[in-house]
Amino acid sequence: MELNLMVAGFGGQGVMMVGKLLSQATCDSTDYNVTFFPSYGAQQRGGTANCYVVISDHEVGSPKPNIVDQLIVMNDVSMVKFRTNVKSGGIIFTNSSLVKSGAERDDVTVVPIPVTEMAMELGSLKVLNIVMLGAYIGYTQLIDENLVLDCILRLLGKKPEFIELNKKAFSMGLEAGKKAKAA
Amino acid sequence: MSNKVFMKGCEAIAEAAVRAGCRFYAGYPITPQNEIPEYMARRQPQVGGVFVQGESEIASINMVYGAGAGGTRSMTSSSSVGISLKSEGISYCAGAKVPMVYVNMQRGGPGVGTIQAAQQDYFQATKASGNGGFKMIVLAPSTVQEAVDMTYQAFDLAERDRSPVLILGDGVIGTIMEPVVLPEMKSDEEVAAMKAANREWAIVGHSRDEKRGFLDPGYWSTDMQEAHCIELDAMYRSWEENDVQVEELSLDDAELVFVAYGTSARIARSAIELLRADGLKVGMIRPKTLSPFPVKSFDKINYQLCKCILDIEMSIPAQMLFDVRLAVKERCAVDTCLRSGGNLIERDDIIRKAREILNGGAE
Amino acid sequence: MEAVYTRTNTLNGNLLGFCPGCMHGTTFKLIGEVLEELGVDSKASCVLAIGCCGLAQEAVSYDLATAPHGRAAAAATGLKRTNPDTIVFTYQGDGDLASIGLAETIHAANRGENITVIFINNGIYGMTGGQLAPTTLVGMKATTAPGGRDPKQHGYPLHMAEIINQLVAPVYIERVSCNNPANVRKAKNAIRKAFQNQIDGKGYSFVEVMTSCPTNWGLSPEKSLKFLEENMMKEFPLGVIRDNR
Numbered sequence: 001m002e003l004n005l006m007v008a009g010f011g012g013q014g015v016m017m018v019g020k021l022l023s024q025a026t027c028d029s030t031d032y033n034v035t036f037f038p039s040y041g042a043q044q045r046g047g048t049a050n051c052y053v054v055i056s057d058h059e060v061g062s063p064k065p066n067i068v069d070q071l072i073v074m075n076d077v078s079m080v081k082f083r084t085n086v087k088s089g090g091i092i093f094t095n096s097s098l099v100k101s102g103a104e105r106d107d108v109t110v111v112p113i114p115v116t117e118m119a120m121e122l123g124s125l126k127v128l129n130i131v132m133l134g135a136y137i138g139y140t141q142l143i144d145e146n147l148v149l150d151c152i153l154r155l156l157g158k159k160p161e162f163i164e165l166n167k168k169a170f171s172m173g174l175e176a177g178k179k180a181k182a183a
Numbered sequence: 184m185s186n187k188v189f190m191k192g193c194e195a196i197a198e199a200a201v202r203a204g205c206r207f208y209a210g211y212p213i214t215p216q217n218e219i220p221e222y223m224a225r226r227q228p229q230v231g232g233v234f235v236q237g238e239s240e241i242a243s244i245n246m247v248y249g250a251g252a253g254g255t256r257s258m259t260s261s262s263s264v265g266i267s268l269k270s271e272g273i274s275y276c277a278g279a280k281v282p283m284v285y286v287n288m289q290r291g292g293p294g295v296g297t298i299q300a301a302q303q304d305y306f307q308a309t310k311a312s313g314n315g316g317f318k319m320i321v322l323a324p325s326t327v328q329e330a331v332d333m334t335y336q337a338f339d340l341a342e343r344d345r346s347p348v349l350i351l352g353d354g355v356i357g358t359i360m361e362p363v364v365l366p367e368m369k370s371d372e373e374v375a376a377m378k379a380a381n382r383e384w385a386i387v388g389h390s391r392d393e394k395r396g397f398l399d400p401g402y403w404s405t406d407m408q409e410a411h412c413i414e415l416d417a418m419y420r421s422w423e424e425n426d427v428q429v430e431e432l433s434l435d436d437a438e439l440v441f442v443a444y445g446t447s448a449r450i451a452r453s454a455i456e457l458l459r460a461d462g463l464k465v466g467m468i469r470p471k472t473l474s475p476f477p478v479k480s481f482d483k484i485n486y487q488l489c490k491c492i493l494d495i496e497m498s499i500p501a502q503m504l505f506d507v508r509l510a511v512k513e514r515c516a517v518d519t520c521l522r523s524g525g526n527l528i529e530r531d532d533i534i535r536k537a538r539e540i541l542n543g544g545a546e
Numbered sequence: 547m548e549a550v551y552t553r554t555n556t557l558n559g560n561l562l563g564f565c566p567g568c569m570h571g572t573t574f575k576l577i578g579e580v581l582e583e584l585g586v587d588s589k590a591s592c593v594l595a596i597g598c599c600g601l602a603q604e605a606v607s608y609d610l611a612t613a614p615h616g617r618a619a620a621a622a623t624g625l626k627r628t629n630p631d632t633i634v635f636t637y638q639g640d641g642d643l644a645s646i647g648l649a650e651t652i653h654a655a656n657r658g659e660n661i662t663v664i665f666i667n668n669g670i671y672g673m674t675g676g677q678l679a680p681t682t683l684v685g686m687k688a689t690t691a692p693g694g695r696d697p698k699q700h701g702y703p704l705h706m707a708e709i710i711n712q713l714v715a716p717v718y719i720e721r722v723s724c725n726n727p728a729n730v731r732k733a734k735n736a737i738r739k740a741f742q743n744q745i746d747g748k749g750y751s752f753v754e755v756m757t758s759c760p761t762n763w764g765l766s767p768e769k770s771l772k773f774l775e776e777n778m779m780k781e782f783p784l785g786v787i788r789d790n791r
Contacts, residue, residue, distance in 0.1 A: 061453020245617035249624030388589035
C-alpha cells in the first residue's frame, strides 16, 4: 500500500496544516510509514503553497513524488498547475468556491467541496482547511474520523471558542465528503 | 508505535543532540535548517544548556570551538553556502583536536544557489571541509530516524577522537516530518561526568601542579606539525577499519548495483522494490558513512554477474562518482543517474535508467 | 635574603621570543601578576589571537587555545558561557581585533559577555611583516602602504575603545600604555580592574594597550618609545573611557 497526496493552495489557506494533521493522525493511529514534506521558500510568501503526504506500508521513498494519487486544490491556480500531476484513476478534491477550472481530463474523479463558502457560513475563513480535511476524511475514510478530530483538537487552538469552531468545521466537512462519496 | 513521535528532521536532530548531552549550540539563520537553531533556542535553556545566535556562521563555529575547547558537547549547523564560511573554524577544530558536531542540510549550489535539497557538497564534506587535508567522520542519514540515531552517535565519535563529526543531510531530511523513536535522554549526572572526563585537556583552568589545558591548532616546529599530521593520519586509517557504516542490499545476485546516499538512497530503494518485482536483479550499496567510504562493500559484488554500477546522486557534475570508481577498480562499468540544483531525483528516472542498462533500453 | 621581586609563576621560564623593545612581554607579565594576585591563575584560560602574541603560547603556564584569526571573542563567548567559573580572556592585536575580527569584537562587546579583552595596539601588522593595520596612523608607512597611510585610499585609524564605548553593554573601557614605569603601573591597575569585573560577574571589560613595534616601525626601541609618545598617544589618548562598575 502506498498513497501519495498533494495539498496546494494560496499561502494563508492552511494548506500545510491539512497535510500535517493528516500525517500526524496517521502516525499516531497506525503502523504505516508516513512522511510530510512542506514545500518551502519563496512560495510561502505570496504565490502557491503546497505540501506532500506519503503513507506506505514500506519505507517511504521520495517524500515529494512527481505523480500523486490524490490532490487537494484550494485555489484555481493550483488546479491548473497540478491537475496533470495526478495518476490516472486518481482523485482531485477542489475548493469549488474558488476553483472554476476543470480537470480537463476524464480519467480522474473530481470531488468539489465549496469550503470557502462553508467556512464563511461558520463565521471564519480560517477554518476552511479543517472543512476540507473533514471532507477528505469523509470521502476517503482513510483514518478513523475520531482520531483525526482528536489530532485537530490537540494541535490547534486550545481556546474554547476555537475548539467549538474546529469541531463544527470538521463535522461539516465530513458530512459533505460522505455525501459526495455516496452520490 | 507506542513511543514514536512525528517530528521534522531538523527538530528531531536538535532533540537527539540534546539527549546525547549537547549543552551548547551556536548558529546563524539559513534555509533549510532554521528549525535547528529555533528548536535549540527553546530547548537548551530547559536543560541548563546554552544557545547563542552568532553574528555570522563564522562567529558561530568559533563559539562552538570555544565551547568544545571547554569540554562541553557542542554543535552548530548550517546549509551549504553557510558551511563554506565555517570551513576555517572546522579546520581549527580538527587541528586543535576540539570535538564538535555540525550539521549541513545541503541545498543547491554553487554560490547562493537554491534553498531546495541537493547533494552538491560531497567533495566539501569528504575531501576538503577546510584547509590542511584533515578528514572527518561524515554521517549521511536517509531518514529522520537515521538522522536522530546518527546525531546521538556523532557526539560519542567526536569525543572519542577529539575531532569534528559531520551530519550531512539535505533539504529533504531537514524539512520532512516522519515518525521517529527518540533515544534516551542522558541524565544531568551523565552529562556532567562526560564533561568532567574532558577536563584533562579542556581549557577550563588547571592548577600549577596539573598539566595545563593547551589546544594548539598549529606548531612553530615543522617537525611537530608533521608528527601531528602523521598521528591524525593513523586515526583516519583506523576509521577505515572500524567505523564504516553501510547498508548492502542483494549484492550476491545483482546485475546492476545502485550506489546512493541520503535522500537519493531512499528514493533508489523504492525503485529497487519495483524493479525486483519485475524480475530485474538490482542491488544497492548505501554508504551511511561517506567518510570513511565503504570501499570493502564493493568487493562483495559478483562481478561475473554485475553489468553496471549506477552512481545516483543529486549533484551535477557527479561527485561521489570518484569514490565509487576508486572502489570498483575498473571491475565493471560505472554509470550515473543525476539531478542537481535543488531538484529531487525521481524514482521513475532511476527505473528508466535501470531498465535501459539491463534491457538495453527495452521497457 | 628576602626576595623583593620574583617572576610571576604564570610565566614558566620558556623564552617569550618577542623582539627587543616590544611590549608584549610586559603585558603578559602584567596579566600573569594580576591573575596570581587575584588568586585566579589556576582558573584562567586565554583565548589567544593569531599574530605575534602566538610567540607567548609556550611561555605561559595557564590554559590556552589559539583561535582563528579575529575570532577570539567568539571562541571566548562559547568557552565562558559553558564554563562560567573559568576566568576567560582574549589577547589580540590590532589586525586581529580591529580588522578581520571586527564583527566578533563588536558583537561580543554588544552582548556584554563576561570576559576580559586585552587589545594590543601598535598600529601595524607584526608577524606578517609591517603591513597596514586599521590603526596605522595617517602618514605612517607600511609595507602595503609604502607612501604612508593616505586617508583618501585607506581611511583613518579606527579607535576601537571609542567605538566600543558607543555600545550599551560594556562595563569598563580603558586605554593604557607600557611606555614608562608610571604607565606600566596604570596598565596593571586597568588589567586588574578588567579581571576583577569578570570575577564579580559584571560583564565585558576592554583594555587597550598602546605598544611599540620597533622592528616593523623601522625604529630603534628608544626612538619607538618617542614615536609612541609623540604620535600614537596623540591619536589614541590614554585614560579611562568608561567605568560603569
